[in-house]
Amino acid sequence: METLLQQIINGLTTGSVYAVVALGYTMVYGVIQLINFAHGEVVMIGAMVAFGVITGLAGSGLPASMIVAAGVLAAVPACMAIGYSLERVAYRPLRHAPRLAPLITAIGMSIILQHVALLIWGRNPLAFPQIIANPTVSIGLAEISAVQIAIILLSFLMMGGLSWFVYRTRFGIAMRATAENVQVAGLMGINADRVIAATFVIGAALGAVAGVMFGTYYGIAHYTMGFTLGLKAFSAAVLGGIGNLPGAMVGGLLLGLVEALGTGYIGDLTNLCQWPVVDAWLGERCADGAHFILFGSNYQDVFAFVMLILVLVFRPSGLLGERVSERA
Amino acid sequence: MNHLRIPGAVVAVAAALAMIGCGKKEEPKPVAPAAAPAPAAPEVITVKIGSVAPLTGGIAHLGKDNENGVRLAIDEANAEGMKIGGKAVKFEVMSEDDQADPKVGNTVAQKLVDAKVAGVVGHLNSGTTIPASAIYNQAGIPMISGSATNPALTEQGFKTVFRVVGRDDQQGPAVANYLLTQKKPKVAAVIDDATAYGEGLANEVEKTLKAAGVQVLPREKGTDKTVDWKAVLTKIKAKKPDVVFYGGMDATGGPLLKQARELKIGSVFSFGDGACTDKMAELAGEAAEGLICSQAGIPVQAAGKRFLEGYKAKFNIDPILYSPFTYDAAKMLVAAMQKADSADPAKYLPALAALDYNGASGNVQFDAKGDRKDAEMTVFTLKGGKITPLAIIKGGKSLTLDEYAALMPPAPAPAAAPAAAPAPGK
Numbered sequence: 001m002e003t004l005l006q007q008i009i010n011g012l013t014t015g016s017v018y019a020v021v022a023l024g025y026t027m028v029y030g031v032i033q034l035i036n037f038a039h040g041e042v043v044m045i046g047a048m049v050a051f052g053v054i055t056g057l058a059g060s061g062l063p064a065s066m067i068v069a070a071g072v073l074a075a076v077p078a079c080m081a082i083g084y085s086l087e088r089v090a091y092r093p094l095r096h097a098p099r100l101a102p103l104i105t106a107i108g109m110s111i112i113l114q115h116v117a118l119l120i121w122g123r124n125p126l127a128f129p130q131i132i133a134n135p136t137v138s139i140g141l142a143e144i145s146a147v148q149i150a151i152i153l154l155s156f157l158m159m160g161g162l163s164w165f166v167y168r169t170r171f172g173i174a175m176r177a178t179a180e181n182v183q184v185a186g187l188m189g190i191n192a193d194r195v196i197a198a199t200f201v202i203g204a205a206l207g208a209v210a211g212v213m214f215g216t217y218y219g220i221a222h223y224t225m226g227f228t229l230g231l232k233a234f235s236a237a238v239l240g241g242i243g244n245l246p247g248a249m250v251g252g253l254l255l256g257l258v259e260a261l262g263t264g265y266i267g268d269l270t271n272l273c274q275w276p277v278v279d280a281w282l283g284e285r286c287a288d289g290a291h292f293i294l295f296g297s298n299y300q301d302v303f304a305f306v307m308l309i310l311v312l313v314f315r316p317s318g319l320l321g322e323r324v325s326e327r328a
Numbered sequence: 329m330n331h332l333r334i335p336g337a338v339v340a341v342a343a344a345l346a347m348i349g350c351g352k353k354e355e356p357k358p359v360a361p362a363a364a365p366a367p368a369a370p371e372v373i374t375v376k377i378g379s380v381a382p383l384t385g386g387i388a389h390l391g392k393d394n395e396n397g398v399r400l401a402i403d404e405a406n407a408e409g410m411k412i413g414g415k416a417v418k419f420e421v422m423s424e425d426d427q428a429d430p431k432v433g434n435t436v437a438q439k440l441v442d443a444k445v446a447g448v449v450g451h452l453n454s455g456t457t458i459p460a461s462a463i464y465n466q467a468g469i470p471m472i473s474g475s476a477t478n479p480a481l482t483e484q485g486f487k488t489v490f491r492v493v494g495r496d497d498q499q500g501p502a503v504a505n506y507l508l509t510q511k512k513p514k515v516a517a518v519i520d521d522a523t524a525y526g527e528g529l530a531n532e533v534e535k536t537l538k539a540a541g542v543q544v545l546p547r548e549k550g551t552d553k554t555v556d557w558k559a560v561l562t563k564i565k566a567k568k569p570d571v572v573f574y575g576g577m578d579a580t581g582g583p584l585l586k587q588a589r590e591l592k593i594g595s596v597f598s599f600g601d602g603a604c605t606d607k608m609a610e611l612a613g614e615a616a617e618g619l620i621c622s623q624a625g626i627p628v629q630a631a632g633k634r635f636l637e638g639y640k641a642k643f644n645i646d647p648i649l650y651s652p653f654t655y656d657a658a659k660m661l662v663a664a665m666q667k668a669d670s671a672d673p674a675k676y677l678p679a680l681a682a683l684d685y686n687g688a689s690g691n692v693q694f695d696a697k698g699d700r701k702d703a704e705m706t707v708f709t710l711k712g713g714k715i716t717p718l719a720i721i722k723g724g725k726s727l728t729l730d731e732y733a734a735l736m737p738p739a740p741a742p743a744a745a746p747a748a749a750p751a752p753g754k
Contacts, residue, residue, distance in 0.1 A: 003566045006591070010558040125579040130613030136590060145590050218555045218583050220611060228553070263559035267546055297560045298522045298549035 006142040007264045008257065013148045013217065015256020016155030020210040021233035022240070022248035023162060024203030030243035031179045031199045033099070034091060037106040040230015041113035042082055042204045046075040046211030047221040048121050051128060058129040067131060068216065075208040082113070083204025087197050110226075117223040126221045151213045158206060159249050165202075166245060175199060179243075228301065235308040241321020250320060255304055262303040270294035372416045375671045377402060377661060378440040379421055379654070380450030380460070382428035389648060391452055394474060395423050396643050397651030398449045401658035404638065410662070412671055419662065426456050437463040445469060446671045447661040449654050454478035461489045468673050470680055472660065474653030477601070477624045478525075482697040488677060490694055492653045492660075494624040494703030496525070496600075500532025502705035502721040503598060503622035504573075508540050509726065511596050513570035517545045519560065519584070521552045521576035529600045530575035537573075545569060550580060557584040558591070565593050577602040582611020589615035596620060609713035619710040620718070626689055626704045627717040628652060630732055635688035656687035690722075690735075704732075 021043055028036045050071035057067045090105040136143045166172040177185040178195045186192050214229065215221045236255045240247025268274075272292045311319065379398040381391035402419045410417045422445055424436035433456030440448055441463060448464055448471040451457040457476035464471040465486040472490045473481065479495045507513060516537050520530035527549075534544050545567050548560045561584070564572065572588070572595045574581055581603035588597065589612075597619050599608075604621035612619075629636075631652035639647050639655075664680035665671050685692045693701045704722045708715040720732045727735070 003562045006562045006565075007559060010556075010562060013558075014556060125582075125611070127582065127607070127610040130586075134590065136592065143591050219586050219613070220555055220579070220583050222579070224553075225555075260559045264563050267548065267563070271546060293546055296522075296547065296549040297563075298551050298554075300550070300554065300556070300559070 002141050003264060004261075005140060007260045009142055009144050009148065011257035011260030012253065013151050013256070014259065015253040016152050017210050017214055017217070017229075017252075018233050018236045018255050019249045019252025020155050020158055020206050020213075021229060022236040022252045023159070023245065024207045025234050025237040026240070026242055026245060026248040027199050027203050029237070030245075031175065031196055032091070032095070032182075033243075034102050035106065035234070036086070036091075036200070036203070037103070037230070037234075038086055038090075038109040038113055039203065039207060040226035040228075040233065041110050041117070042079050042086075042226070043207040043211040043214070043229060044117060044221075044223065044226030045082060045113060046079045046208030047215040047225065048117055048126070048211075048223070049078045049208075050075040050212040051121075051126050051215060051221050054131070055129055058131055064131040064133070068212070072209060072212050075212055076205050079204040079208035079211075080201045083200040083207075084197055086204075087200040091200075092193070092196075110230075114223055114226070121221075121223060123223065128215050128219045128221065130219065132216070147217055151217060154209070154213065158209065162202070162206070163245060171195075171198070232301075232304045235304045238318055239308055239311050241318025244318065244320050247318055247320035251318070254319075255307065258307055259300060259303045263297045263300045266295050266299060267293050267297050372418055373412065373671070374418050374420055375412075375665070376420050376422050376443060376445040377658060378443075378445040378448035378450065379423045379658075380426050380433070380436055380440070380448065380456075381452040381654075382456075383423070383425035384427055387428060387452070390475075390650065391425070391428075393648040393651045394450070394452050394654045395421075396639065397474065397647070397654035398423075398658045400635070400638055400642055400651075401655045401662070403642070405659070405662045410666055412665060412669055417665075417671070424450075426451050426453075426460075428453050428456060430456050430459050433457075433460045434463060436460075440464075441467040441469060446665070446673060446676075447471070449474060449657045449661070451476065452650070454481060457481055458484075461486055464488055468677075470661065470664075470673055470677055472657035474655075474657045475625075475650040482699050486698070487681075488673070490657075490680070490698040492657050492689065492692055492700050493650070494705055495699060496529055496624070497532050498703055499600060499622050499624050499705050500529050501536045503600065503620070503707060504533045504536035504540075506622075506707045506719060506721065506726060507571050507573075507596070507598055507620065508537070508542070511571055513537070513542055513596075515543045515545065515567065515569045517548065517564045517567065517569040517572045517595070519548045519550065519557075519564075519572065519574045519576075521554065521574075521580055522549045523552050523576070525602060526552070526575035526577075526600075528575070529602075530573065533573045533575070550576070550584075552577065552580060554580050555583045557587050561588050561591050561593060565591055569595050571596045571598060573598045574603065575600050578605050578607045578611060582608055582616070585612040585619065586615045598622075604708055604715060606714055608710055608715070616710045616713075621708050621710070621715065623706050623708065624703070625650070625653060625706065626720055626732070627706050627708075627729075630706075630717070630720065630729055632688040652688040656685070656689050656692055659687055660685050660692065 024039045028034055053074040054067055054071040057070060086109055090109045091102050094102045094105060134145050134147050136145045166175060174190045174195050177190055178192050182192050236251035237248045240251025270293055272294060379395050381394040382388055383391045399421055402421050405419050426433035426436050433451055437460035448469060450473060451460055452475050454476040457473050458481050461471055465488045468488060470488045472492060474492055476491055477493055477496050479497050482489060518530050518534045520526040538544050574584055581599050585597055599621040601623040604623050608616045608619060628647045635652055635655055660683055663685055664676045664683055668676035668679040670676050681694055695701050702723045704720050706717050707719045709718050717729055719726045719728060
């Protein structure tokens with residue numbers, strides 16, 4: 001149990017990145033009922049742009065925090081532009097088409113963005129320069145690094161900011177009205193096109209920050225990194241109830257925790273040699289302190305999807321997805 | 329949610345199609361042989377030697393290095409003016425690009441067979457060498473690889489297939505023995521990336537450590553795309569291992585090392601050749617310092633002096649990784665032809681199998697399978713951002729660079745030479 005606290009910290013860190021990415025999926029779904037499958041790629045582009053800026057400035061002698069901030073400041077507008085163009089080029093012309101059509105263009109855009117990144121940044125993994133001194137603080141038996149603290153704080157700040165924006169501002173009201181009924185919102189004088197475009201842009205901006213956080217945390221960026229990250233964040237959004245803002249946050253954090261704890265303990269729990277009955281039956285496979293592990297820690301990526309299936313079986317609308325009326 | 333199931337499948341299919349689309353490069357080459365041998369004076373015969381390596385793509389620099397080794401050897405052989413059956417011989421290198429792609433590898437192998445080469449040096453990657461070896465074997469053409477380390481290559485029972493580097497199942501025990509003698513671990517953790525390479529290597533390391541009485545923790549696994557190792561490392565940290573071995577590539581090993589140091593794990597970390605590159609310093613930063621890793625073969629700077637100087641003079645760059653081995657491979661083909669007094673593969677093959685040759689990478693003899701007897705392994709450490717050779721392991725003994733140089737059959741090698749950066753050996 002001495003590792004429990006550390007695993008929770010690990011889980012919270014990845015969970016808050018998932019949550020921020022999940023917000024992008026859930027906002028778009030809330031407003032136009034479209035799964036924007038290219039969102040993971042937007043996150044990847046964010047990490048790549050920040051990589052370029054941070055590498056370029058790494059030798060300039062500026063303080064490390066300024067360089068990272070410059071990376072974020074470059075990534076956010078770049079991703080906002082991509083988010084806007086995605087909506088304009090791939091989704092707006094298909095808004096009244098059958099639902100499957102924009103889904104296919106979403107997948108198409110995802111592949112296009114991936115290959116554009118491949119052309120620009122190449123197929124080798126890119127190493128983020130290690131410019132931030134990353135001191136770790138010991139809490140009891142666990143270690144938490146400055147970057148982890150920054151990621152968790154920044155994520156909660158962004159989630160809070162978005163909630164304030166959606167529930168407390170006039171534009172937020174317009175967003176919620178559009179989500180409820182595009183036609184009626186239009187009759188009330190809301191420019192639906194603008195609201196929908198803004199939803200994409202805000203989601204992309206959050207994604208850009210998530211991409212930078214992911215890159216600095218693991219120190220690595222790759223043109224395929226958006227795929228798994230996007231899929232997990234999408235699971236987190238569905239888990240919490242897609243279209244529901246608090247749901248995406250809870251879903252993301254929960255997913256991160258389940259993943260860390262699952263990866264940390266599944267090997268011990270499924271080590272068959274520890275159960276006397278099985279031990280006797282397996283005989284020499286367990287002899288001499290050998291281990292017979294049914295599921296190892298390489299099942300890390302499976303937890304997200306196992307949990308998704310379980311939630312969908314028992315609560316088809318997600319954990320917080322009540323009635324469908326309250327969409328962001 | 330039913331409609332959501334379709335896109336998932338579509339993503340997979342579309343992604344697969346996209347990948348196929350990328351991998352396939354249409355290059356309709358004329359079928360005609362590159363150059364018909366000029367019907368020169370009747371007493372000069374031309375003997376073609378094939379050289380295959382990836383000359384385009386991500387590891388093109390390593391492929392070019394392999395080709396350079398062959399060219400240097402053949403130039404030297406031509407300068408010596410050999411005679412076979414009383415006639416002067418002119419050797420000619422036929423260099424082909426396999427793009428590190430098994431499909432292309434088979435195509436160029438067939439092309440070399442059709443051009444009736446007398447022998448082949450190549451390929452570079454195990455993945456291209458193994459399928460191509462069947463084509464050479466069927467045509468009866470001897471093939472020597474200077475860099476393919478996968479054990480499966482020589483386990484096929486082909487009589488014409490040889491290699492002058494060590495095998496992966498010699499590398500695991502070598503690095504494990506180094507850890508045992510130098511670090512004297514009591515508890516060890518072994519992690520792998522669940523690929524054939526990573527798991528195979530990790531198994532060999534675990535076997536050797538266990539045999540020496542080291543307590544090995546239950547195996548932890550990631551995948552070849554895992555970047556989040558924190559959960560696994562947290563678990564390992566609680567067991568306080570003295571050494572941690574990871575079988576995998578540098579793209580996953582870098583984050584692993586970095587995260588381990590963030591969690592303040594003080595163990596000695598050790599990786600195989602897939603993560604034994606200078607890139608580790610970039611991927612893991614300061615955390616990479618002190619990493620211990622292994623490669624099949626000898627470090628280039630320990631190669632024979634004649635080779636090092638000849639290479640530098642001819643190409644005006646330093647050798648990178650496997651060129652001493654491809655150089656020796658080409659020289660051995662020539663030596664076997666001379667011994668058998670024939671360039672006919674069927675006639676000189678027995679001479680090649682029995683050859684006892686002193687080359688740039690030391691003494692080479694083949695065993696019954698076509699593997700190199702007593703192949704060397706090298707253990708490196710990462711120091712100041714560069715991987716630096718620590719010890720060369722030969723015949724179960726660990727030698728320093730100087731001790732190895734003293735053992736070299738020809739003139740002693742220079743003590744410390746080019747800071748050539750070894751790269752991943754696949």
